[in-house]
Amino acid sequence: MDLKWSEADLAFRDEVRTFFATHLTDELRAAGRLMTSVYADHGAAMQWQRVLATRGWAAPAWPREYGGCGWSAPQRYLFSRERVAAGAPPLSPMGIQMCAPALIKFGSDAQKAYFLPRMLSGEHVWCQGYSEPQSGSDLASLQMSAREDGDYLICNGSKIWVTHAQDANWIFCLVRTSREQKPQLGITFVLIEMDTPGISVQPIVMSSGEYIQNQVFFENVRVPKANVVGTIGAGWTVAKYLLEFERGGTAYAPELHAMLDEVRHFAGTVPGEMTDSLAGDPVFAGRLAAARIRISMLEVYELRTMSAMSMGGESPGANASVMKILGTELSQHVTELWLEAAGLYGRTFQPRAARPGGEVRLWHANGPHAGPQAALLAPLRYLNDRAGSIYAGSNEIQRNILAKVALGLH
CATH class of the missing domain: 2.40.110.10 (Butyryl-CoA Dehydrogenase, subunit A, domain 2)
Structure with missing residues (x-):
């Protein structure tokens, strides 16, 4: 696989950047930047989906015949990377990224005709x-x-x-x-x-x-x-197919790179508990570098998987389990680094500083917050990310799948 972007890929990247710069409001950027889990604020996600649907970009992985983009693997990856860089909120994955692939493969013509357009428009949530x-x-x-x-x-x-x-x-x-x-x-x-x-x-x-x-x-x-x-x-056959897209249907690496960038910037600019900053701490710098290497390795694996899918593969297959294990465990590791960099601020619970994926039902959660926003996000992201190795099938289950499918163990 050639890892160099072609001229057409770079032109597409610039088109996406221009679109994001033009159509992303400050409110939408805030919803993407201040997420505490894999889910954006629901109202913001639906608003952004309507914008993308108008442009025809709501379903990057769908075939064109069903209203999708029909993009190549490099285009889908570039779109994902630029979305994260621009701070746009992700769309809810339940319909477009999970149920839709199952419908496209196993659904009747009547089901596709009825449900897929309504998934794209956001009429059906x-x-x-x-x-x-x-x-x-x-x-x-x-x-x-x-x-x-x-x-x-x-x-x-x-x-x-x-x-x-x-x-x-x-x-x-x-x-x-x-x-x-x-x-x-x-x-x-x-x-x-x-x-x-x-x-x-x-x-x-x-x-x-x-x-x-x-x-x-x-x-x-x-x-x-x-x-x-x-x-x-x-239905078990349909369910397994859908789970491949839940576990590895999108790339983890762009989000992980962005998270690590924020930790690195924050560690160098905000005083820690015992020192002026962590910027000059060689041990912490080494841990950041090691995390970057691991994320880059995952990025190459994701690009290879997407390339294989675009050349005839319908789903990520067992690669989805690899991506799920590496992606969620790396995300947990980065949030641990983030929490460490937050220092004393990381010991407080101040959800008002964030835009979680749902209402916060605590009487004391709506008061003013104090401290650098990046530090206040650290404990929120850390706590939410603990579920990453459990949802969509625990990582222990994923290792069992790989042992059976990839290694032939029973």
Whole structure:
């Protein structure tokens, strides 16, 4: 793979930079810069999606025939890198980046015609119904039932850790339509409208006070069989395909480079606990350099994966597990460096300094904040990033997948 950008790639990069400079408002930049997790402020993300949809850039990885950009792997990577550099908020991944690839591969023509345009426009806001109270990393043990009743499925059960369910009007769910000897069999992938009678949403407020996730309950919810993606009982195949895009559908490296740049700048300009700054600390400088090398190695791996996908591969495959492990663990490492650089300021919880992905439901969270903003972001990002090695299948699960798929171990 040639790692040099072509003249066409560089021209595309300049076009993207100009677009961002023209269309990103200060409010949108703030929403991107002050994120505390992988999710931007919901209102800002939807506003930015409408801007991108008007330009035709909301779905970089979709084929043109479905309203996507049809971009090459280098173009998608450059777009991601320029988005981070410009401070634009990321779009919610649930619809465009996760459910859409599954629909494009497994969905009926009618499903594609109805759902994909509404995902692009933002008319449909999606959430994911995979995990259950007793089924997290062992997803195949899920128990939410769906009984066939003529042209409908009658769904009962609950899903947990459902991000932005309070804002979504559609949810893609895994349900159990039969019980088989092998737990992966008898699972069905189905699309459910959130205002269907029998659905209720219960907030899960984190210890940080942030309201981003929910538990969703289903009581005798009638869902048309026309909303089944693929075939009844074969949803595990759809789910695995979708998870490849959740784990490795986008690049981690651009965001990691930007985070490390902020830590490096902050460590050199803000006094620490015991010294004027960390800029002259050779040990800390060495740790920053080591982190940069590791991120650059991940960047090369991501570029190779994207190149392979653009040359005929439909999904990242097992590479998604590698990217998920390296990306999330490196992100955790960078937030540890950030917290160390924050010094005494990193010991305070001041969410008002940030723009989290949901409402902060703490009475004391709305007061004024004190201290450098970059330092106040450090504990917020650190705490949120602890979940990175768990969501989308824990990193232990990813290592098991690689042992089986890549090394042939059983």
